[in-house]
Amino acid sequence: MRKAALIAILLLVAACTRETQGAPERIEPIPPRTATSSTPTTTTSAAPTRPPEPGAPVADVIAWIEAGEPADTEQYHVATREGTDTDLGSDVAFVTPSGKSNCMTDSRYSEGALACLVDLKNPPPRPEDAYGEWKGGWVDYDGQSLTVGSVHGDPGRFTAGTGRVLPYGRTLRFGDYACRVDPVGLYCANYAFGSAVRFNDAGIEPFGCLERQTPPPMIGELYRC
Structure with a gap:
C-alpha cells in the first residue's frame, strides 16, 4: 500500500513539473520613455512694415493697422475751432499730419459712424439732381457702406472744428474702428x-466687402457690402 501511494505522489509531482515548464511566465517589455518638453512652441509672424496696396486682402489691411503704436484715445475726445475747445463726449476727432483728412464721429445722428473731410484732388462731380451745398470731399464710412461726395447745408459735426493730429505710425481705436495714418494715406x-x-487726396480706396454701387440721388460715389 505504501509503495502504491508513494508511486502516485511521484507521478503527480512529475505532471505538475511538466506543466510548469511548458508554460513559462511571460514578462511584458517596459515601453521606452518618450522625452517631452515642458516649454510649448509658438509660431509668430512678423508684423507688416509696408502699408497695403489697393486690392490687398482686408485681413492684411487690418494687420497693418493693428501693428501701429497705440494712441491714447482719451486725447481725441476734443475738437478745437478758433481757440475754443469742444468736449465731444464719447465721440472722437482727429486730423492727419498733412491736414488733408479731418475726421470725426457723431453718435448723436449717425450712431458713431466715421466721417472725414478729405482734400481730394479730383472729387466726384456734383450730380445733376443735387441741390444745396455740394461737398465732394465729404466721406461717410459706417463699415457697411462708404459714400464719397454729398450735399450738406452746414458743416454738421465739423462745426466743432478739428481734433488732435494723429501722428504717423500711431493706431487710434474707437468703437468698432481702428485707424492708422501713413504718408501714403489714412487707413x-x-x-x-x-x-x-x-x-488719400488722390482718391478713396475701399477694401474687403465694399463694392461699388449705383449711388442714390445727391451722392457722388457709393460702395456697399
Whole structure:
C-alpha cells in the first residue's frame, strides 16, 4: 500500500513539473520613455512694415493697422475751432499730419459712424439732381457702406472744428474702428463688418466687402457690402 501511494505522489509531482515548464511566465517589455518638453512652441509672424496696396486682402489691411503704436484715445475726445475747445463726449476727432483728412464721429445722428473731410484732388462731380451745398470731399464710412461726395447745408459735426493730429505710425481705436495714418494715406477698418478704407487726396480706396454701387440721388460715389 505504501509503495502504491508513494508511486502516485511521484507521478503527480512529475505532471505538475511538466506543466510548469511548458508554460513559462511571460514578462511584458517596459515601453521606452518618450522625452517631452515642458516649454510649448509658438509660431509668430512678423508684423507688416509696408502699408497695403489697393486690392490687398482686408485681413492684411487690418494687420497693418493693428501693428501701429497705440494712441491714447482719451486725447481725441476734443475738437478745437478758433481757440475754443469742444468736449465731444464719447465721440472722437482727429486730423492727419498733412491736414488733408479731418475726421470725426457723431453718435448723436449717425450712431458713431466715421466721417472725414478729405482734400481730394479730383472729387466726384456734383450730380445733376443735387441741390444745396455740394461737398465732394465729404466721406461717410459706417463699415457697411462708404459714400464719397454729398450735399450738406452746414458743416454738421465739423462745426466743432478739428481734433488732435494723429501722428504717423500711431493706431487710434474707437468703437468698432481702428485707424492708422501713413504718408501714403489714412487707413481705417471697421471690425463689425470686416471692411476697410484708405483716405488719400488722390482718391478713396475701399477694401474687403465694399463694392461699388449705383449711388442714390445727391451722392457722388457709393460702395456697399
